[in-house]
Amino acid sequence: MSDDSQRPIIVKRIKKGGHGHHGGAWKIAYADFVTAMMAFFLLMWLLGSVSKGNLKGIADYFNNPFKVASQGGSGAGAAESLIQGGGRDLTQDAGQMKKGGNEETEIARDRKRLSELKRKFETMINDKAQQNTKLAQFKSQLRLDMVAEGLRIQIVDAQSRPMFKSGSSELEPYARDVLHEISQLLNDVPNAISLSGHTDAQQYAGGQSGFSNWELSAERANASRRELIAGGVANQKVLRVNGFAEEVPLDTKNIYNPVNRRISIVVLNKDAEQDIRDQAGMGDDGAASAVAPKAPTQ
Known part of the structure; x- marks a missing residue:
C-alpha cells in the first residue's frame, strides 16, 4: 500500500495573456480629423473676411471662367501686377481687393438708383391718376x-x-x-x-x-x-x-x-x-x- 504523503504535488499556474499591441492607427485618424477641422475653420474665416465684390468675382469665375479670365476684374486678378490682390507688392492697397470694394459700392449705388426710379414712376402714375x-x-x-x-x-x-x-x-x-x-x-x-x-x-x-x-x-x-x-x-x-x-x-x-x-x-x-x-x-x-x-x- 503506497504512502499518499509521498505523492508529488503539482501546482498548475495559468498565465493570462495581456492585450495585443494595437499600433498607432488611431492617432493617425485623429490627426487627420483635427487637420480637417482646422482647414474647415480656416476656410470659414477666409470667407468671412473676403469682400462681397471678391466673392462675386469668384462665383462669376466658376459660372463663366472664360469671360472672367479674359476681362479680369474682382476675383480674377484685378491688380495690374502678377501678385494677386496686392498691387505692385504685398504692402500696397491698390489691386484686386481695392477694386472689389469699389465695384461693390458701385453696384449698391446702381441698385439704389433703380429702386428710387421705380418709386418715382409709381408716384407719377398715382399722381397722374388723381389728376385724371x-x-x-x-x-x-x-x-x-x-x-x-x-x-x-x-x-x-x-x-x-x-x-x-x-x-x-x-x-x-x-x-x-x-x-x-x-x-x-x-x-x-x-x-x-x-x-x-x-x-x-x-x-x-x-x-x-x-x-x-x-x-x-x-x-x-x-x-x-x-x-x-x-x-x-x-x-x-x-x-x-x-x-x-x-x-x-x-x-x-x-x-x-x-x-x-x-x-x-x-x-x-x-x-x-x-x-x-x-x-x-x-x-x-x-x-x-x-x-x-x-x-x-x-
Whole structure:
C-alpha cells in the first residue's frame, strides 16, 4: 500500500495573456480629423473676411471662367501686377481687393438708383391718376418690376385701348403722351435703356415669307424709341432695340390675349449694360474697335 504523503504535488499556474499591441492607427485618424477641422475653420474665416465684390468675382469665375479670365476684374486678378490682390507688392492697397470694394459700392449705388426710379414712376402714375390725365387711363396698362437686367417698364395693350393702330407701327396719340411722360423720368438716371416690341400670335396672311410679326414687333419698338427721344431722352441712352414677335408672351395660356402686345422698356443696370456691350463686341471703354479698310492695291 503506497504512502499518499509521498505523492508529488503539482501546482498548475495559468498565465493570462495581456492585450495585443494595437499600433498607432488611431492617432493617425485623429490627426487627420483635427487637420480637417482646422482647414474647415480656416476656410470659414477666409470667407468671412473676403469682400462681397471678391466673392462675386469668384462665383462669376466658376459660372463663366472664360469671360472672367479674359476681362479680369474682382476675383480674377484685378491688380495690374502678377501678385494677386496686392498691387505692385504685398504692402500696397491698390489691386484686386481695392477694386472689389469699389465695384461693390458701385453696384449698391446702381441698385439704389433703380429702386428710387421705380418709386418715382409709381408716384407719377398715382399722381397722374388723381389728376385724371391721359396717363391715368393707361394706369392699368403700365407694369413695373425689377428683373435681372434692371427696372422693367411694360406698356401692354388693352382690348379697347391699343397702343398702335391695327397691323401697324403707328402710335396712337395717347400712347405718344405716355411715352413722353416716361421719358421725363428716364433722364433722371445715367443708366442706358433697352427697348423690345412684342405681338400676340395672330399671324399675317402673307406668312413668314412676307411682312410678319418679327418685322412688326421690331418696327413698333423702334417707333417707341423715336417717341422717347422726342420726349427728351438722350439718343445715346438707347443701347438696344429688339423685336421678339410672339415668342415671349405674357399670357402663355392664351397667346392671342391683347396683353401680349406690348412695349418693354428696361432701365439697365451696369452689369446688364456691360453684358450687352460684350455681346456686341465692344470693350470696357464703351466703344467698338474700328478697323480701317485697306486701300485697294494698284
